[in-house]
Amino acid sequence: MESFLDQHLEEMLQFIEKLVSIDSGSYCKEGIDKIGKLLEMSYKQLGFNVIVDEQEEFGNHLIIEHKDAIDPNIIILAHMDTVFPEGTAMERPFRIEGNRAYGPGVIDMKASHASVLYAIKALIYQGFEGHKNVRIVLNSDEEIGSPTSRGIIEREAKGRKYALVMEPARKDGSLVSARRGKGNYTLIVEGKAAHSGIEPEKGRSAIEELAHKIIQLHELSDHENGISVNVGLIEGGSSANTVSDHAEAQIDVRIKEIDQVVFLEERLEKICSSSDVAGTKISLEGEMNRPPMEKNKKTRALLRIIQDVGDEIGVEIEDTATGGGSDASFTSSLDVATIDGLGPVGGNAHSDKEYLEIPSLVERTFLLATLIERLTRK
Known part of the structure; x- marks a missing residue:
């Protein structure tokens, strides 16, 4: 041949x-x-x-x-x-x-x-x-x-x-x-807009809330055991002098073993179940799409x-x-x-x-x- x-x-x-x-x-x-x-x-x-x-x-x-x-x-x-x-x-x-x-x-x-x-x-x-x-x-x-x-x-x-x-x-x-294995998730944060110079205390920053969540998500990574969680793309806000009322992040998750899926999904849900910034709302979308x-x-x-x-x-x-x-x-x-x-x-x-x-x-x-x-x- x-x-x-x-x-x-x-x-x-x-x-x-x-x-x-x-x-x-x-x-x-x-x-x-x-x-x-x-x-x-x-x-x-x-x-x-x-x-x-x-x-x-x-x-x-x-x-x-x-x-x-x-x-x-x-x-x-x-x-x-x-x-x-x-x-x-x-x-x-x-x-x-x-x-x-x-x-x-x-x-x-x-x-x-x-x-x-x-x-x-x-x-x-x-x-x-x-x-x-x-x-x-x-x-x-x-x-x-x-x-x-x-x-x-x-x-x-x-x-x-x-x-x-x-x-x-x-x-x-x-x-x-x-x-x-691979998963893709989108984290969406809704806040409340306000002028950052005139009445910032009336705002609820979606970007600030997202920042807290990014740190917590990255702490899930365990490279020694083949787990990585990476927030690779973020967007939010409308202008520098406005408290942001919307922000979102694209999250890439990688796992080495199928048994790690349940652990990671539970941790993701726990992180996104409550706000660090009062008055903001959080939703998480996505799934593990490749075992x-x-x-x-x-x-x-x-x-x-x-x-x-x-x-x-x-x-x-x-x-x-x-x-x-x-x-x-x-x-x-x-x-x-x-x-x-x-x-x-x-x-x-x-x-x-x-x-x-x-x-x-x-x-x-x-x-x-x-x-x-x-x-x-x-």
Whole structure:
């Protein structure tokens, strides 16, 4: 399979260029659906059936399976959206410099789409059966928390033995075996406006109340145990000489273990249950929207299989934990053996310096194809 992929490297890069040239930010439905159509056509040409889960606001999701598949035990997850606004593809077109390719979304995760597609092509070319043992779910809203695709992912993952998630490998080539869970909350404070020079005593400062709450929220962080609470965005007030009657904060919460959810939610509710500044009112909105991906027994066993495959083909496999979120959390929470970071190697995702390490494209696609076949034979 490696020689097949070597021979098709240029074709893979051309395919990535097509994808990168289409704006597909999470709110760019038209662009995501163009990518979806391109991928749909590519898989249908290989004998796959494609179910399009149509969405009104976001891009459509795709569920892909070979026409001869019978209850596959592998689910492959990849997302079609990026973080970049419309027009970025024209401002920063795909380009190659040395051994790196650049462009919006090139590593997160348009190169991964080429990797999955050509792994399937390599399996078919080699006469193996692994391509009949995968269900591929491509979603359109991962970068904003998968609000419309989470249910689809969880539904399609139930009953599977293995989940292979195609987020890019880390810069050093490591796979991802654990991720922290994530929650997003909004704290809203209502006060009473007054002129700060004429009658400040009649005001009730929403900003002052918010300041008290920010300190209390940050004190919940316990980095040694993987808990972080960060107020990353605040706004409020109308002018410098007015006691503020409104203020709010956006709160990012990260956890290492699912058992930490109850503790944190109880503490958040307690902090927001009363005011430090008399006369102000507080409300808290939001939820934990991604459970943690824990490195459990099943994931460790899958990692060992991948490392064995790596040894077989000459690729050293290391793993790491990360604080960032992905759809791997959903499959892991369903007790499906999950490994993330199975895409090609690259770096600087979500920035104008995002890049793909071109030599890793064949290497990681070969690893993926060989892994699929190994899991099929188990």
